[in-house]
Amino acid sequence: MIDAPSPNHDDRGGHPVDILLMHYTGMQSGPEALARLRDRDAKVSAHYVVEEDGRIFHLVPEERRAWHAGVSTWQGANNINQRSIGIEIVNPGHEFGYRPFPAVQMQAVKELSLGIIARHAIPASRVIGHSDVAPKRKEDPGEFFDWQGLATAGVGVWPRAKAPDWSDGAFFTHLERYGYDIGDEAAAARAFCRHFRPTHIADVPDAEMMALLNGLLIGDI
Numbered sequence: 001m002i003d004a005p006s007p008n009h010d011d012r013g014g015h016p017v018d019i020l021l022m023h024y025t026g027m028q029s030g031p032e033a034l035a036r037l038r039d040r041d042a043k044v045s046a047h048y049v050v051e052e053d054g055r056i057f058h059l060v061p062e063e064r065r066a067w068h069a070g071v072s073t074w075q076g077a078n079n080i081n082q083r084s085i086g087i088e089i090v091n092p093g094h095e096f097g098y099r100p101f102p103a104v105q106m107q108a109v110k111e112l113s114l115g116i117i118a119r120h121a122i123p124a125s126r127v128i129g130h131s132d133v134a135p136k137r138k139e140d141p142g143e144f145f146d147w148q149g150l151a152t153a154g155v156g157v158w159p160r161a162k163a164p165d166w167s168d169g170a171f172f173t174h175l176e177r178y179g180y181d182i183g184d185e186a187a188a189a190r191a192f193c194r195h196f197r198p199t200h201i202a203d204v205p206d207a208e209m210m211a212l213l214n215g216l217l218i219g220d221i
């Protein structure tokens with residue numbers, strides 16, 4: 001763990017931490033992203049940055065509110081920064097050449113996350129990505145992020161498909177029940193796929209997406 005303090009944080013207003021939010025940096029290089037997240041004028045930050053070689057930088061103390069989520073919603077809550085820990089994972093992202101996350105980087109994310117989850121008793125269904133809480137604006141950490149591998153290690157959830165007893169017309173009602181803002185249905189469907197069905201990002205629900213969502217709802221609620 002490398003200390004790299006950022007000035008960009010404030011008080012949580014007493015709110016406990018109950019979300020772990022994953023991002024990619026979406027910039028050309030790790031050092032460039034780190035500099036921006038530590039720049040007072042940029043007014044953005046995260047608690048941690050994980051480099052592609054597995055080094056972990058600590059920017060903001062966990063008890064403070066870092067500024068990473070922006071306008072976002074999950075399970076009806078809006079002030080995601082107030083209640084979350086944010087991890088920025090170095091990757092150029094969809095704008096600058098999105099590429100797979102190296103195994104050594106994912107190993108570091110896993111170990112860091114296990115500690116955070118234990119310290120704050122974060123429920124598995126609340127280990128999520130930026131695109132999950134802001135489907136209209138964000139695509140990170142994206143379809144290359146190994147959510148399945150993390151879930152196997154105890155970080156977040158991975159669904160077992162189970163055909164639902166509801167029809168495709170009820171998909172978005174159930175997607176909202178799981179936590180997504182469905183204000184833009186196609187964007188919400190894409191965000192669901194980036195997390196839970198990364199092999200095919202679709203705007204419209206299909207049988208596999210329905211079965212995966214049903215699996216999540218049955219497993220979690």
Ligand SMILES: [Zn+2]
Pocket residue numbers: 022023024068130138140
């Ligand atoms: Zn992000």
